[in-house]
Amino acid sequence: MSDLSAFSLAGRRIAVTGANTGIGQGIAVAVARAGGAVVGIGRSAMDDTARLVEAEGADFLPVRADISDTRASVAMLNDLMAEGPLDGLVNNAGIIRRADSVDFTEADWDDVMEVNLKSLFFLSQAFGRNCIAAKRGGRIVNIASLLSFQGGIRVPSYTASKHGVLGITRLLANEWAAKGINVNAIAPGYIETNNTEALRNDPDRSKALLERIPAGRWGVAGDIGDAAVFLLARASNYMHGAVIPVDGGWLSR
Numbered sequence: 001m002s003d004l005s006a007f008s009l010a011g012r013r014i015a016v017t018g019a020n021t022g023i024g025q026g027i028a029v030a031v032a033r034a035g036g037a038v039v040g041i042g043r044s045a046m047d048d049t050a051r052l053v054e055a056e057g058a059d060f061l062p063v064r065a066d067i068s069d070t071r072a073s074v075a076m077l078n079d080l081m082a083e084g085p086l087d088g089l090v091n092n093a094g095i096i097r098r099a100d101s102v103d104f105t106e107a108d109w110d111d112v113m114e115v116n117l118k119s120l121f122f123l124s125q126a127f128g129r130n131c132i133a134a135k136r137g138g139r140i141v142n143i144a145s146l147l148s149f150q151g152g153i154r155v156p157s158y159t160a161s162k163h164g165v166l167g168i169t170r171l172l173a174n175e176w177a178a179k180g181i182n183v184n185a186i187a188p189g190y191i192e193t194n195n196t197e198a199l200r201n202d203p204d205r206s207k208a209l210l211e212r213i214p215a216g217r218w219g220v221a222g223d224i225g226d227a228a229v230f231l232l233a234r235a236s237n238y239m240h241g242a243v244i245p246v247d248g249g250w251l252s253r
C-alpha cells in the first residue's frame, strides 16, 4: 500500500520567491494543499496568492523583497529564519530579456544574472548556513529551465543563468547532502505565465512550439507546483542534485 504521508508537508514552513504570480504562485498553492505553511517573498503585492493559500486552510506570510538586491535579500532571509525556522526554500523568482545576441546589452546581461543566478546562490547560501548552524535538515528547490540544457534563441543571459542554476544545484547538493540538506531543481517546459506571454502572442512561434511538445499543450503553474511538493517532501529524501523536467515531453523529443 502506498504511504501518501510521504508527500505531506504538514508542519513544514516553505519560502517561495516570486510567489505573487505564475509558477511561484502555483508552487505556493500546491505547498498549501499538501499541508505546508507558505512564506511568499517578492517585490509585488501577494494578495491573490494569500487568498489562494488561505483558501486551502494554510498560513501565508508575505515578505517584501527585491531579489535583484542580493545583499538586502540575504538580510531578509536571515531575519526570517531568525524569527522561525524554514524547512524549505524555493528559488523561483526569475526574469528574461530577449534581443539578438549582436544587440544584447550589458544591462540585460547583468539584470538577469543578478536575479536568476547570483541571488539564487546567495539566498541558498544563507538558507544552508542557517540550517547547518541549527543542525536541521532542509530542502532547496531551484527553478531551472529547458534552457539549462539547450541554447534557446535571443536570450543569452537567460540561457547562461539557467545553465548556471543547474551547475549550482549540483554543487550545493554535493556539499550539503551529508548535512541533510537536499538541493534539487525543476526544469519547467513552456508554461502559461507572464514569462512566456511574448511567445504565446506570436502566432508562428506559438504554433511551432505547440507542435513540438509531445503533450500537445502548454504547461500550467500547477504542473510545476506538484513537482515542487515532491522535492520538498519526505518522498524525495534520497534525491540530491537531481533536475526533474516538467515539460510535456519536450526534452525527450
Ligand SMILES: NC(=O)c1ccc[n+]([C@@H]2O[C@H](COP(=O)([O-])OP(=O)(O)OC[C@H]3O[C@@H](n4cnc5c(N)ncnc54)[C@H](OP(=O)(O)O)[C@@H]3O)[C@@H](O)[C@H]2O)c1
Binding pocket: 017, 018, 019, 020, 021, 022, 023, 024, 041, 042, 043, 044, 065, 066, 067, 068, 069, 092, 093, 094, 095, 115, 143, 144, 145, 146, 187, 188, 189, 190, 191, 192, 193, 194, 195, 196
Ligand atoms: N514560464 C515558463 O515557461 C518557464 C519555463 C522555464 C523556467 N521558468 C522559470 O520559472 C520561474 C518563474 O517564472 P514564471 O514563468 O512564473 O514568470 P513570471 O510570471 O514572470 O514570474 C516571475 C516571478 O519572479 C518575480 N521576480 C522577478 N524579478 C524579481 C525581483 N527583482 N525581486 C523579486 N521578485 C522578482 C516576479 O515578480 P513580479 O511579478 O513583481 O515581477 C514574479 O513573481 C522563473 O525562474 C523562470 O525563469 C519559466
